[in-house]
Structures are given as C-alpha cells and as structure tokens.
Amino acid sequence: MPILLKNTLLVLLSVLLCTAAAEGLVRWLDAEAPSDALKHLGEIPLAEGVQRAWFGENPAPLPNRRPAKPEDVDLIRRVEAGGVTEGTRRSDMFKAWNSAFVGPDPCRHFYLKDAPGQIYVYDPPDGEPWPRFRFLPDRTTPIGLVTNEYGFRGPPVPVARQTKTIRIAFIGASTTVSAHNFLYSYPEHVGYWLNRWAAAKKLDLKFEVLNAGRESIASPDIAAIMKNEVAPLAPDLVVYYEGANQFFLQTVVPDLPPPAASLRIKSQPDPSLLQRVLVDLGYTFALARRLEGLLAQYGSRPVGQSGDAQADAMARVIAEGREWPKPDYKLVWPEGLDEKDPDIARGDLPVSLTTILADLGRIEAIAKKTGGELAIASYKWLVADGMVLDPVRHRLILEYLNYGYAPFRYRDLERMALFQNRVLEKFARTHRIDFLDVARLMPSDPDLFVDAIHGTPEGERLRAWIVLQLLVPVVDRHLADGTWPRKSFPITPPPAPYVPRVVTFECGKKSG
Structure with missing residues (x-):
C-alpha cells in the first residue's frame, strides 16, 4: 500500500476516533453537568407528601420514540x-x-x-x-x-377513560409544548412526579397527562384546541399557561416611535456550509449541537453606529449587558382602569386581555360541560427595570427584550407582565377556579432561561416542580371530597x- 494512502487512512482513522471520543465526552458532560436549578430548590415550599429527592429523576423513555x-x-x-x-x-x-x-x-x-x-x-x-x-x-x-396518536407531545394515552385515573391536560403555546429537541416538556415532568407522589402515598390511582401545547398560537387557537381536541378526551383538569403571544404593548402606546437607528443587530449572514452541516448533524449528535450553540452564542452581537461619541456610549451600554437605550414614548393607560384591582369586564384591557379572558371563559365552560375544570397559571417573564445580563451567555435574552420588543422599556414590560397576572388571578378568583401562581415562585435567574419566557431544560424542570407543588393541594382536595378519581365518564365515544x-x-x- 502506498505510503500516502497509509498516511491518509491513519489521519482519517485518528479524526474518526477523536470525534467519537469527543461525542462521548460531550454526552457525559451534558448528563453530569450540575443543574442550574438545584441552587433554587430550597426556595420552593414542598407540597404534602412530595420528596425533594425526586427532583433529579426523569420520566421513563418514551415508548413511542423511534428513529426519524x-x-x-x-x-x-x-x-x-x-x-x-x-x-x-x-x-x-x-x-x-x-x-x-x-x-x-x-x-x-x-x-x-x-x-x-x-x-x-x-x-x-x-x-x-x-x-x-x-x-x-x-x-x-x-x-x-x-x-402520540392525537398529535400531542408525549407518550401514548388510552383513547377511552379508564377507572382509577386522573387525566390532566396542559394547554398553551411554546412554553407548554417546550423546545422540540428537549427530551421532556414540563407537563411530562409533572405527570411523572404526580405518579411518584401517588405511589409514595399508596394511592390506588394513576395520573395521565396530555400536552396539547404548540408554539406560535394565541388564545383563539387554544380555545379551539380545547373544544375540538382536548374536551373529547374528558380531562379532569385543564391547566392554562400562556402570556406572550398576545402581549402587545402597542395597545397602550398609540404613538409608537420607530426603533432608533443605533439600536440594531448586525444582519445575520446566510448560514455557512459548516452551519448547515451542524444543523443537520445536530439532530443526532451532541457534539454538533454543542458546536452549533457556540457559533450562535459568539456570532452576531448588538452594536451601535461607530464614528461618534453618542453611538460609542450606546455600544458600551450594550456590551455591558444593560438595557439598550430606547427612544422616548408615552404609555397611555385606559382612563379609569384600576391597575391594582382591574375591572375585568371592561372591553379595553391592555395587552389583548379582553380577548384572552373571553377565550378563557369559553375554555372553562367547555371543561365544565365534560365534567372537568380549569386552572389558570400566572405567567413568568424574565424582565425587570435595571436588569443586567451577561452579554455573551445571555445574548438571546438581551436580543429578545431589546430587539424583539423594541422600543419598549424593561420597566413597561415588567409593569404589563405584572398587570397581566393580576387580571388572570382576578378572573380565576371571580370564576372560583384554581390559580397556580407559578410566576411568584419561579426564580428570575437568567441561567434558567433561553430568552425572556422560554426555559432551558433545567428551567423547564424547575417550572414543572413548581407546578407540581401547586397541583398537589388541588388533587388532595378532590381526593378528599370524592370527586376524583371520577366514577363515570361521558357516554359519547372518544374521538378516533x-x-x-x-x-x-x-x-x-x-x-x-
């Protein structure tokens, strides 16, 4: 064999072995990396019967997961x-x-x-x-x-309701379905821990979870999902978690200024051949996903126009991870609307809340008609006036808030997020349904967030843990009064x- 061919084969074999070793190392590091959520675990009060040791446990591998x-x-x-x-x-x-x-x-x-x-x-x-x-x-x-067979994320669920079961459906948008490449969505964690809790208490029942969330949808979509897809499966409880896709501050800023010319992101070039290859390989290999993430993290950065002192000062603010400078605008609050105790019957509630509440009313009515009930969760936004972030590690959060929501100031985003949760809480109180105050318990730790609303895998896990603590008292109450598990179900056959x-x-x- 010619020496050149031998050397070529040796190099190729060395590269192959090194790549395989690197892939194994990255997978091991991903599995062994300390959880960013663990430092907050002690801050979350435990519901009766829940054991903190369960937090690190994962649901069983999905039986319906197959090669693409x-x-x-x-x-x-x-x-x-x-x-x-x-x-x-x-x-x-x-x-x-x-x-x-x-x-x-x-x-x-x-x-x-x-x-x-x-x-x-x-x-x-x-x-x-x-x-x-x-x-x-x-x-x-x-x-x-x-x-599964219904097009919901997660494991198969029996078509017909079974005795000694409690079925919980989670509805919402991307923060409910979670990133498609995450191994588990937050409802899957909740379902696993609820069954762990039932087993620890020696309860003769099983929890079934439906994740009917999907990205980029709004409350009219969610109401239709409830009517056409979820209700026919007769859930005992429906958990609503959403608060971003209709979060339009334009509803209280009628004279919205254009984004300042100095507030821009370098336009993204067309993906290189390497980037396209990494995207393809990332569906299978952890090493490719790691390299893809590094390229994204250290890629384009927000910049100011160079050449004058004011633009350079703006660039320094951005590089320090502070809020980007914003043009001035005036927030016009609806006349007579009490921000602390809003009249939820008004037709001019900001950030699309009038539409959202109407859809929530429809969802609640449908849930009741099928023998179930609705619970509403408060929605977590990672935003606060004066918030400072790491400009590299938290670049996507900075871009989400300062570019995606330009020209709105942090303080106004924070104010409207708090108002939105007050309205949701009052709706729940008025309708006598459970309010799960997730936002109050979820830490404002940027290491748990991909952007201002979506969690990392460990952020999703911690949010699920919080939901678990809030759901256990609801379940306990229904077990005590005998309404769960249900003894009978709708006589209409479930959908095919x-x-x-x-x-x-x-x-x-x-x-x-």
Whole structure:
C-alpha cells in the first residue's frame, strides 16, 4: 500500500476516533453537568407528601420514540435548500395545517407558499381556521418532537377513560409544548412526579397527562384546541399557561416611535456550509449541537453606529449587558382602569386581555360541560427595570427584550407582565377556579432561561416542580371530597386518532 494512502487512512482513522471520543465526552458532560436549578430548590415550599429527592429523576423513555424517517430528514434538507429557514420553518414541515387557514391555494398563502412543494393538512370539524395547525400524530421528527396518536407531545394515552385515573391536560403555546429537541416538556415532568407522589402515598390511582401545547398560537387557537381536541378526551383538569403571544404593548402606546437607528443587530449572514452541516448533524449528535450553540452564542452581537461619541456610549451600554437605550414614548393607560384591582369586564384591557379572558371563559365552560375544570397559571417573564445580563451567555435574552420588543422599556414590560397576572388571578378568583401562581415562585435567574419566557431544560424542570407543588393541594382536595378519581365518564365515544393528508403544489418562484 502506498505510503500516502497509509498516511491518509491513519489521519482519517485518528479524526474518526477523536470525534467519537469527543461525542462521548460531550454526552457525559451534558448528563453530569450540575443543574442550574438545584441552587433554587430550597426556595420552593414542598407540597404534602412530595420528596425533594425526586427532583433529579426523569420520566421513563418514551415508548413511542423511534428513529426519524429518512424522508423526514430529506424534507428538512429541502427546506434548507429553499433558503427560507427563519423561525420554526424546519419544524413546520411536521405540522398538519388547518385547511380553512391554508385556503384553496397554498401558493397564495402568505407563509406556506415557501414550503418545499408539500404540506400536511387536516379538515377542522367546525370549519373554523383555529387552531391553525396540529402536530402530526404518532411521529418522531428529526428535530426530536415525539407525538402520540392525537398529535400531542408525549407518550401514548388510552383513547377511552379508564377507572382509577386522573387525566390532566396542559394547554398553551411554546412554553407548554417546550423546545422540540428537549427530551421532556414540563407537563411530562409533572405527570411523572404526580405518579411518584401517588405511589409514595399508596394511592390506588394513576395520573395521565396530555400536552396539547404548540408554539406560535394565541388564545383563539387554544380555545379551539380545547373544544375540538382536548374536551373529547374528558380531562379532569385543564391547566392554562400562556402570556406572550398576545402581549402587545402597542395597545397602550398609540404613538409608537420607530426603533432608533443605533439600536440594531448586525444582519445575520446566510448560514455557512459548516452551519448547515451542524444543523443537520445536530439532530443526532451532541457534539454538533454543542458546536452549533457556540457559533450562535459568539456570532452576531448588538452594536451601535461607530464614528461618534453618542453611538460609542450606546455600544458600551450594550456590551455591558444593560438595557439598550430606547427612544422616548408615552404609555397611555385606559382612563379609569384600576391597575391594582382591574375591572375585568371592561372591553379595553391592555395587552389583548379582553380577548384572552373571553377565550378563557369559553375554555372553562367547555371543561365544565365534560365534567372537568380549569386552572389558570400566572405567567413568568424574565424582565425587570435595571436588569443586567451577561452579554455573551445571555445574548438571546438581551436580543429578545431589546430587539424583539423594541422600543419598549424593561420597566413597561415588567409593569404589563405584572398587570397581566393580576387580571388572570382576578378572573380565576371571580370564576372560583384554581390559580397556580407559578410566576411568584419561579426564580428570575437568567441561567434558567433561553430568552425572556422560554426555559432551558433545567428551567423547564424547575417550572414543572413548581407546578407540581401547586397541583398537589388541588388533587388532595378532590381526593378528599370524592370527586376524583371520577366514577363515570361521558357516554359519547372518544374521538378516533386523526389522519392528516398531504397537499402538493408548485409555486414557481419562491419569495425570500
């Protein structure tokens, strides 16, 4: 064998062995890394019968998790090749879109026209365009989402209600479904710990959890999910956690100034070949995900215009992790609205709360009709006037607040987040339903957050732990009065798992 070929093979074998060793090391480090949540564990009061040692335990591996289909991986590559990859474009390929939302021609749809020649669709039973999509049923996507036969994230759940069971449905948006590549969503943690609690108390019952959350949806979608997807499965309790997708401060700032020219982020260049390869490999390999994260973290940074003292001063503020300078604006509060004790019947509540409360009313009525009840959780925002963050480790939080929510000041975001939770709490009190004050107990630790609302895996775990402590008293109360577990269920048969269909199209020139 020629010496050049030998040396080439030796180099390739060395690279392969080193890469395999690095992959194993990264997986070990990810498994052994200390939890950012542990330092806060003692701050969370334990519900009766809950043991703190359970916090580090994980649910059982999903029995319905399978290798992603080759054609699904190819579908993502087609998205990449199309060049329109912002936001959730990759995961959107594994959603069944509401045919009433899509319309007769996908090529005329403002968003779906850029799909790579096909989408999945489903026909809504009521003909309405909400919810705008469902996840494909019984699927493991290349991004990591695992769904059951209903298209809900998580393990299979029996179609018909069983005796000696308590079924809890979690509804909301991205902070409920969690990032698709996380091994567990927060409802899955809650379900595992509730069954752990039941076993420790020697209760002859089982908890079943449905995660009906999905990203980028609003309260009209959530109300439709409750009506068409959740209610037919007869849950005993429905937990609502959402507070961002209708959080529009424009409702109290009528004369909104444009973002200052000095407040900008370097435009993101088209992904390099290395970045595209890492995205593909990241669906399988921890090392690729680690490298992809490093590139993202140390990539573009917020900058000010150079060349003058004022712009340079702004750049220093940004580099120090402080709030970016904002143009002046005036927040106009609705006349006569008591901020501390709001009249929730008003039709002009800020940040879309009038719409949200109307949808919550519908959700509660539907829950009652099927023999269940609604619980509302307060919503956690990581924002505070004067907050300072690490400009590198917490870059995504800084960009979320200062770029995504520009030009709104931290103090106004904080003020409206607090007001939103007061309104939700008053709605719960008025309707005599349980209010789970998650925001009060969730620490404002940026190491637990990806951005201002989404948690890291350990942030999700800690939020689930908090929800557990708040749910146990609710369960205990129902066990004591004999209402749970239920003795009978609706006589209407549960729905059959839905079957999406494929629509293919050719739009010609893509927009970009």
